[in-house]
Amino acid sequence: MPGGSQLGRIVITDCRPEVEGGARPARAVPGECFEVSATVFKEGHDVLAAEVVLVGPGPGHGLRAVREQRFRMTERVRGTDRFGAEVRADLEGEWQYRVEAWVDPVGSWLRTAHARLAAGLDGDLPLWEGADLLDRAAEALKEDPEAHAVLAKVADVLRDDRRSWGERISEVLAPAVGAALAAHPLREHPSTGPLLPLRVDRTRALYGSWYEFFPRSEGAVVTGPGPKRSGTLRQAAARLDAIAGMGFDVVYLPPIHPIGSSHRKGPENSLNAEPGDPGxxxxxGSEDGGHDAVHPDLGTLADFRDFVARAESLGLEVAMDFALQCSPDHPWVTEHPEWFRHRFDGSIACAENPPKKYQDIYPIDFDTDPEGILQESLRVLRHWRAQGVRIFRVDNPHTKPLRFWERLIEEVRSEDPGVVFLAEAFTRPAMLQSLARVGFHQSYSYFTWRTGKVELTEYLSELAGLDGSPSADYLRPNLFVNTPDILPGHLQTGGRAAFEIRAVLAATAGPTWGVYSGFELCESVAAWPGSEEYRHSEKYEYRPRDYAGAEDRGESLTPLITRLNRIRRRHPALRQLRNLRFHRTDNDQLLCFSKRLTPAEGEPGGEDLVLVVLNLDPYRAQHGRVRLDMAALGLRPGESFVVDDALSGGTQRWGHVNQVRLDPRSSVAQVLVARRSRA
Structure with missing residues (x-):
């Protein structure tokens, strides 16, 4: 072959996970369980064995220390040559993995010996050959005297012609022999597959509960004789206690920068802003500054630092919006006019997303001065990182070049690997997935619009990699139930039950979910029929809310959201993505799925198993049978087990087939925790 063959004595091919043939890293977080698989085969009938070798940083010795972790692979379906193993990396950093395979001469000999015995072809020669193999295996185990003695003894038994064939072979099948060979296998024709990259990000890249709110609405004055007045960061900080109390991990702020006055939008996206309208x-950007400034109505940079410090004291991280666009009044417009697209008449083009038009926003042209724009963007990000921000939600990244994001994210990563970027990429699948491949840690998804049983099962299976989709190797979805831009139709018409359904589904199906403030109050009025815009959209006006009053009146979803986030924190199975499994129901309005996590080797505690049964119909009670995939739950076909409903507090006994009835007037779902799971 030109250039020489890359094949080993044993062929190892189609290794997963891999991204673009290994040109980019697959993604994981510490402790995340995922499968490494490969096709492993060789000519002939030898028994093959394989293992995954994770190569990564060593604890306590800096990034230069390297260590290996090994995970034994098994053939997933007999006769397919497809081997796999569940693996976990335990530290953040840059890892690699490879698959190693070898001929198992003892296993090959045993298979042949059994065949000879079944055919009545006995004789001492095959047993002497087996004894020789065990002698070789024992010779390699002199540093393990106990294992050495076990194998040497069995080799002697195989040579003992006073015993029958069956008796001698049965000694080889003893558990102690199998354990010794598993721990120290005899390897022939060892072969190694390609070395593939794996990037292990911090846990927040995979798991978290997000809450989005506008600081300017907290404490805002919108009625009375005087002008409207913005709330401040100091007033917004008072809201953090309630957000933390609901169990959220991340508080996400839309842009807090100065807002331009040119073409400022009024309420309902009108073209005529009145005095006091915030835009x-x-x-x-305005005369008060650009992307590195705080809107003076909100306070000062010191106020923002105090806000971040208060959030941190409550266990919250602050995520900032990073929106690379400008008002006509932004300093960049006069300092760098070449950064914008000019029309034929010399004017700068405003942003458009037909039928929407944003006269108050100038998009940036990334082809005019890509290096200058990159360096200024990095300066802005460094500025906010210096204020304590390590999570950035990026606005409309799909309207900017992929190579820009690849360079920017890699530059930031080289300075601080813990910075997390969320892509607000409601766009075509190719672009959404490519943004994840070039470095974004999380992405918005199409979950917001998936409501039916079939489409939910198909889409969530794709996100979790159950359908063979490779996207789970690098893309982590953030399941936001609503956003300031998106009030989906099912929330407009389904009443309180629709909000409950979406909260339970997002919080349990995905490791990261999010809500935009007002969701807990079941805000559902659209700007006009068929619109997904909110009436009195907070994007254009202040929206102070009576959270406490709604809760006192029993009109708030705060208790449910708090319970869901508490369940997520108690059950590590819900903090994973790729362990999602669906189960059959005979009613198309009932959805059932499970998440199961077994402890890593040497880790204390039992496995964690959570079952979720959800009524997708917000109007009517639904009942039916749920048929569990017992193997996916690690159970025998006829086994039963006790479950506790983490939502209602009830207890049931479940088995292979179970009757369920869910009425949205009382409970839209059951979140069932198996008793054998961790408390």
Missing amino acids: SPWAI
Whole structure:
């Protein structure tokens, strides 16, 4: 072959996970369980064995220390040559993995010996050959005297012609022999597959509960004789206690920068703003500054640092919006006019997303001065990182070049690997997935619009990699139930039950989920029929809310959200993505799925198993049978087990087939925790 063959004596091919043939890293977080698989085969009938070798940083010795972790692979379906193993990396950093395979001469000999015995072809020669193999295996185990003695003894038994064939072979099948050979296998024709990259990010890249709110609405004055007045960061900080109390991990702020006055939008996205109308936070920049400034109505940079410190004291991380666009009044417009697209008449083009038009926003042209734009963007990010921000939600990244994001994220990673970028990429699948491949840690997804049983099963299976989709190797979905831009139709018409359904589904199906404030109050009025815009959209006006009053009146979802986040924190199975499994129901309005996590080797505690049964119909009670895939739950076909409903507090006994009835007037779902799981 030109250039020489790359094949080993044993062929190892189609290794997963891999991204673009290994050109980019697959992704994981510490402790995340995922499968490494490969096709492993060789000519002939030898028994093959394989293992995954993770190569990564050593604990306590800096990134230069390297260590290996090994995970034994098994053939997933007999006769397919497809081997796999569940693996976990335990530290953040840059890892690699490879698959190693070898001929198992003892296993090959045993298979042949059994065949000879079944055919009545006995004789001492095959047994002497087996004894010789065990002698070789024992010779390699002199540093393990106990294992050495076990194998040497069995080799002597195989040579003992006073015993029958069956008796001698049965000694080879003893558990102690199998354990010794498993721990120290005899390897022939060892072969190694390609070395593939694996990037292990911090846990927040995979798991977290997000809450989005506009600081300017907290404490805002919108009625009375005087002018409207913005809330401040100091007033917004008072809201953090309630957000932390609901169990959220991340508080996400839309842009907090100065807002331009040119073409400022009024309420309902009108073209005529009245005095006191705050304008859109995404129309960034004025005479008060640009992307590195705080809107003076909100306070000062010191106030923002105090806000971040208060959040941290409550166990919250602050995520900032990073929106690379400008109002006509942004300093960049006069300092760098070449960064913008000019029309034929010399004017700068405003942003458009037909039928929407944003006269108050100028998009940036990334082809005019890509290096200058990159360096300024890095400067802005460094500025906010210096204020304590390590999570950035990126606005409309799909309208900017992929190579820009690849360079920017890699530059930031080289300075601080713990910075997390969320892509607000409601766009075509190719672009959404490519943004994840070039470095984004999380992505918005199409979950917001998936409501039916079939489409939910298909889409969530794709996200979790159950359908063979490779996207789970690098893409982590953030299951936001609503956003300031998106009030989906099912929330407009389904009443409180629709909000409950989406909260339970997002919080249990995905490791990361999010809500935009007002969700807990079941805000559901659209700007006009058929619109997904909110009436009195907070993007264009202040929206102070009576959270406490709604809770006192029993009109708030705060108790449910709090319970869901508490369940997520108690059950590590819910903090994973790729362990999602669906189960059959005979009612198309009932959805059932499970998440199961077994402890890593040497880890204390039992496995964690959570079952979720959900009524997708917000109007009517639904009942039916749930048929569990017992093997997926690690159970025998006829086994039964006790479950506790983490939502209602009830207890049931479940088995292979179970009757369920869910009425949205009382409970839209059951979140069932198996008793054998961790408390």
